[in-house]
Amino acid sequence: METISIINAKDYVDQKVRIGVWLTNKRSSGKIAFLQLRDGTAYFQGVVVKNNVSEDVFKLAKEVRQEASMYVTGTIHEDTRSHFGYEIEIEDIELVGQSEDYPITPKEHGTDFLMDHRHLWLRSKRQFAIMKIRNEMIRATYEFFNKEGFIKLDSPILTGSAPEGTTELFHTEYFEKDAYLSQSGQLYAEAGAMAYGKVFTFGPTFRAEKSKTRRHLIEFWMIEPEMAFMHQEESLEIQERYIAYLVEKVLENCDYELDILGRDKEVLKRYTQLPYPRISYDDAIKLLQESGKFPDVKWGEDFGSPEETYLAEHFNKPVFVLNYPKAIKPFYMKPHPTREDLVVCADLLAPEGYGEIIGGSERATDTEYLAKQIEDAGLNKADYEWYLDLRRYGSVPHSGFGLGLERAVTWITGEDHIREAIPFPRLLNRIYP
Numbered sequence: 160m161e162t163i164s165i166i167n168a169k170d171y172v173d174q175k176v177r178i179g180v181w182l183t184n185k186r187s188s189g190k191i192a193f194l195q196l197r198d199g200t201a202y203f204q205g206v207v208v209k210n211n212v213s214e215d216v217f218k219l220a221k222e223v224r225q226e227a228s229m230y231v232t233g234t235i236h237e238d239t240r241s242h243f244g245y246e247i248e249i250e251d252i253e254l255v256g257q258s259e260d261y262p263i264t265p266k267e268h269g270t271d272f273l274m275d276h277r278h279l280w281l282r283s284k285r286q287f288a289i290m291k292i293r294n295e296m297i298r299a300t301y302e303f304f305n306k307e308g309f310i311k312l313d314s315p316i317l318t319g320s321a322p323e324g325t326t327e328l329f330h331t332e333y334f335e336k337d338a339y340l341s342q343s344g345q346l347y348a349e350a351g352a353m354a355y356g357k358v359f360t361f362g363p364t365f366r367a368e369k370s371k372t373r374r375h376l377i378e379f380w381m382i383e384p385e386m387a388f389m390h391q392e393e394s395l396e397i398q399e400r401y402i403a404y405l406v407e408k409v410l411e412n413c414d415y416e417l418d419i420l421g422r423d424k425e426v427l428k429r430y431t432q433l434p435y436p437r438i439s440y441d442d443a444i445k446l447l448q449e450s451g452k453f454p455d456v457k458w459g460e461d462f463g464s465p466e467e468t469y470l471a472e473h474f475n476k477p478v479f480v481l482n483y484p485k486a487i488k489p490f491y492m493k494p495h496p497t498r499e500d501l502v503v504c505a506d507l508l509a510p511e512g513y514g515e516i517i518g519g520s521e522r523a524t525d526t527e528y529l530a531k532q533i534e535d536a537g538l539n540k541a542d543y544e545w546y547l548d549l550r551r552y553g554s555v556p557h558s559g560f561g562l563g564l565e566r567a568v569t570w571i572t573g574e575d576h577i578r579e580a581i582p583f584p585r586l587l588n589r590i591y592p
């Protein structure tokens with residue numbers, strides 16, 4: 160007899176197997192007990208029929224509590240009534256760990272309660288589905304960039320630089336010096352691109368944002384590809400192919416999980432069709448003004464979440480907004496060749512109200528220009544000499560971008576809030592568990 164995982168039940172129909180499981184819920188009468196089981200690979204039902212098992216086993220089936228762990232032994236049957244399609248008719252139960260009164264019950268709980276019990280909440284079915292999809296997106300990310308000839312380069316977490324501005328930095332001490340938790344691996348990725356051509360970083364990034372929104376985490380994971388000998392237009396093509404690839408792989412490999420979440424797969428399929436529309440910042444402003452819905456929108460300002468939602472809904476697909484005003488973007492972006500008030504950059508806005516999922520640009524290559532930009536941004540030039548060296552020794556046109564993993568997971572899974580997209584979210588004033 161084999162010990163198997165629930166997900167493989169389809170290969171063992173009418174065979175006797177053993178599975179290590181936790182109990183998620185149960186229902187029983189005098190003659191039969193239905194145990195809802197999970198093992199981390201899937202959820203299915205175990206049936207214990209009083210007349211077919213020993214008295215001890217039936218007693219145990221009635222005594223096990225929610226989240227108790229056990230080995231169940233029995234025969235796999237097809238179960239056309241359940242979405243999963245299989246169940247196990249249990250003959251024997253070996254209790255491994257009985258459970259105390261489990262705090263998370265099938266009834267409704269408030270968000271704060273669930274967040275306080277995040278370490279247990281992760282066991283629930285929706286969280287399971289989201290984490291599996293997150294995992295698939297991570298897997299597909301490595302696959303995509305490796306196929307495209309990128310190498311993964313690890314950027315440091317402790318750093319002396321602040322690429323995305325000084326207002327949202329986590330400060331710490333580094334022996335006698337100041338250090339920050341990384342906001343972005345980009346500047347190091349640029350060094351990597353000059354060394355190895357095409358690289359991507361993928362690591363945790365930190366923003367001490369005082370904002371409490373559905374889209375902001377304090378700690379989030381970012382994928383930052385950086386490509387040497389590449390202009391922005393070609394970078395946009397990589398970006399859209401990457402996003403379409405993520406959606407395709409989730410559709411291909413996470414059908415069960417998308418069903419658990421009730422995510423509309425036809426809608427997701429639309430996002431695999433390329434190209435994504437492109438609109439300039441100038442035209443986006445006009446579109447918003449002409450819609451009559453945003454009377455206060457002015458050229459020169461960053462978009463808020465209602466504006467981003469409107470733009471992506473207008474195209475019904477992810478949309479690139481190109482060439483924002485220089486004044487609202489970071490120091491490293493390439494100045495526009497004919498418009499000195501713009502930079503060569505793009506944000507990719509996701510539809511269905513999910514907002515910006517990618518920020519990227521072509522990078523400035525002129526040493527003097529960059530040095531001035533660094534000083535104008537209120538940064539200490541000495542801390543960026545190494546970055547300026549990248550321009551001093553064989554500078555080339557290069558471009559890159561950053562995808563916020565949790566923003567993308569929230570969008571693809573169709574969740575309302577970004578806190579669902581990471582196992583242990585770090586939110587404003589929350590660091591437990």
Ligand code: 4AD
Nearest residue numbers: 343345375376379383516517518519560561563566
């Ligand atoms: O637009 P951002 O700040 O760009 C950068 O950090 C660049 N260095 C990227 C690059 O060109 N290499 O951040 C990039 C993405 C955003 O589009 C968003 O998806 C995500 O990171 N992001 C956040 N996700 C969750 N919580 C936050 N507080 C986020 N801030 C940015």
Ligand code: MG
Nearest residue numbers: 506515517518
């Ligand atoms: Mg951005």
